[in-house]
Amino acid sequence: MSYDAEATRRRIFQAASAEFAAHGLAGARVERIAAAAKANKQAIYLYFGGKDKLFAAVVSAKVDEVCHGAAIDPGALAESVGQLFDWYQEHPHLIRLLMWEALESAGDPLHGEEERRAGYRENVRDLVEAGVAAGLPEAERTRAAQDWMFTVLGLVAWNFAVPQLCRLVLDERDDRAALARRREAVMAAARALAAQSAAQSAVQTAVQSGVQSADDQGAAQTGARPRAEGTRPTA
Numbered sequence: 052m053s054y055d056a057e058a059t060r061r062r063i064f065q066a067a068s069a070e071f072a073a074h075g076l077a078g079a080r081v082e083r084i085a086a087a088a089k090a091n092k093q094a095i096y097l098y099f100g101g102k103d104k105l106f107a108a109v110v111s112a113k114v115d116e117v118c119h120g121a122a123i124d125p126g127a128l129a130e131s132v133g134q135l136f137d138w139y140q141e142h143p144h145l146i147r148l149l150m151w152e153a154l155e156s157a158g159d160p161l162h163g164e165e166e167r168r169a170g171y172r173e174n175v176r177d178l179v180e181a182g183v184a185a186g187l188p189e190a191e192r193t194r195a196a197q198d199w200m201f202t203v204l205g206l207v208a209w210n211f212a213v214p215q216l217c218r219l220v221l222d223e224r225d226d227r228a229a230l231a232r233r234r235e236a237v238m239a240a241a242r243a244l245a246a247q248s249a250a251q252s253a254v255q256t257a258v259q260s261g262v263q264s265a266d267d268q269g270a271a272q273t274g275a276r277p278r279a280e281g282t283r284p285t286a
Contacts, residue, residue: 056098059088059090059094059098060098062087062088062089062090063084063085063088063090063094063095063098063099063105064108064109064112065088066083066084066085066087066088067079067084067088067095067105067106067109068109068113068144068148069087069144070083070084070087071106071109071110071148071151072143072144072147072148072151073147075151075154075155076102076103076106076151076152076155077155079102079106081095081102084105103162104162106152106162107161107162107163108163109148110148110149110152111163111166111167113142113144113145113148114145114167114170115170116142116145117135117138117139117142117145118170118174120138121134121135121137121138123135123174123178123200123203124181125178125181125182125183125245126181126182128203128241128242128244128245129238129239129241129242129245130238131241132203132206132207132237132238132241133234133237133238135203135207136207136210136233136234136237136238137234139207139208139210139211140211140230143211146208146211146212149208150212171200174200175193175196175197175200176193178196178199178200179192179193179196183195183196183199184196184199186254199244202244203241203244206237206240206241207237210230210233210237214226214229214230217229217230217233221233
């Protein structure tokens, strides 16, 4: 049987996802990843460049999965948030990986940070083009869309970061019942956020229209006024 390099890469990646989610970067062991992947340690260094780079590749890939698998639609925000909630529930590795990354990076630059920033900038551009913060001045729309997106992510992700707290605060007997309640509550919060955003956009649009109308009216009146400068009375 010939050696399948791509299949080996996939096995290493899958084994690393589980290992990093369970133990973080510092606690993960290359030997365990290699054994689970039925590969040798040299293959990990050959294909990924080492444990740190492998961790970064796993986190980036998982973030890409959620970005492409559960996109946020501003026109149907509550439904999008419900789908995002379901995605997190079905893919528990992502939130664990992000929590490990936060604990172990201690604010230092991340591997592949600029590439990940570029991905989020693209997400924000899509939101702006879809009409998020449409009533705001152009310079403020990007910042508003960034805050809007992070608020939505926080509404969803925190439920899976601390499921035990969710269960205790809601006084439910198990995580499933608590998360079912939270899904409905998060969707309701998303509807309220969408309504608030729409109302703010309408107010901003009305204000801008009023200012423009006043400017146009003033310009018209100025243009219609007779000019006295340079005229002389007739005898």
